[in-house]
Amino acid sequence: MISEKQFQAELDIIIQNGIREDIGPGDYSSLACIPDTAKGKAKLLVKDTGIIAGVEFAKMVFENVDPTLEVEVFIEDGAAVKQGDVVFHVSGSSQSILKAERLVLNSMQRMSAIATKTHKYVQLLEGTKTKILDTRKTTPGFRACEKWAVKIGGGENHRFALYDMIMLKDNHNDFSGSITHAITKTKAFLKHHNLDLKIIVEARNLAEIEEILQNEGVYRILIDNFNFEDTKKAIVLIGDKCFTESSGNINETTIRQYAECGVDYISSGALTHSVYNMDLSLKAI
Known part of the structure; x- marks a missing residue:
């Protein structure tokens, strides 16, 4: 198997490519209507049942987009979740939260589905x-x-x-x-x-x-x-x-x-x- 260093390098590539693909030259929707000084807070809301996965990866994405963003985790990777559960809060720059939103959601939705299916097979x-x-x-x-x-x-x-x-x-x-x-x-x-x-x-x-x-x-x-x-x-x-x-x-x-x-x-x-x-x-x- 590959080393932890190699694995982390692969994760870094995924994050960089995801940001490049989704943000490009800028998140013009947010830039157009939200001041760069605005602060905000958001929650990761579960609307399904299964095994949550990608929490640690989401933290990496937020860190990469904006190191000043703060993440408060309530449910860790590998835990069973149900509709209505809140996995974490993220707070800081409103523009930064919106920049990271889609990459975080796309990744966690996919990872959670895989973790859920794997858990069922186990x-x-x-x-x-x-x-x-x-x-x-x-x-x-x-x-x-x-x-x-x-x-x-x-x-x-x-x-x-x-x-x-x-x-x-x-x-x-x-x-x-x-x-x-x-x-x-x-x-x-x-x-x-x-x-x-x-x-x-x-x-x-x-x-x-x-x-x-x-x-x-x-x-x-x-x-x-x-x-x-x-x-x-x-x-x-x-x-x-x-x-x-x-x-x-x-x-x-x-x-x-x-x-x-x-x-x-x-x-x-x-x-x-x-x-x-x-x-x-x-x-x-």
Whole structure:
């Protein structure tokens, strides 16, 4: 996984790009009718139910827009919220609050939706050893926040990008000539470039799992699009040789059954690509 420093750098990029995109040369609506000396106060109002996420990110946005803005937090990231709850107050320059408003709301609405969905999946897995993972199926330019939201919801992060873990999927294996060729070439590449990266290999059937197991150095096998019975057979084959991960069209109705097959992880793109934003608003008080 990437370092905290790298992750913070990604968050900084999101904030800078969000401000550039939304404010540009200036918030002319506010500049036109609100004096630059005006002071104000607003509340982050919840109009939905779920898990709140993005509070700490919102503080970063306010700090970036105007370091003199003051934020008083009442509900922290990861807490359950309901309609009518007030998450925080922000006070200071009225113009600055309005500048930050849309970036804060867009981010928190999306992050809260992801945290809420992740929390639901975590609850469905309760009592099993299986942990829920996100994927790279994220909104372009907003990945760091979405993966942060998964953590807030109780899930775990898969690789952040293409550079922090090796994942040999079907196309890699096919283009390399075979799974064994792909693994062998990968281990040579990592050694040559002095890279210490975990290797995950995807299997499409039990025969491919058997081939993967003939190779050393595989951290996790991705059991992709298997039915329940074949997943159970795969777990028996793999034993304790490496970690296991199930993936492929796993949803709320099937996730528990896959977990009960004995997999270590279940990865779900739906955590980030199929959510409905939580309804939040920033209201003057």
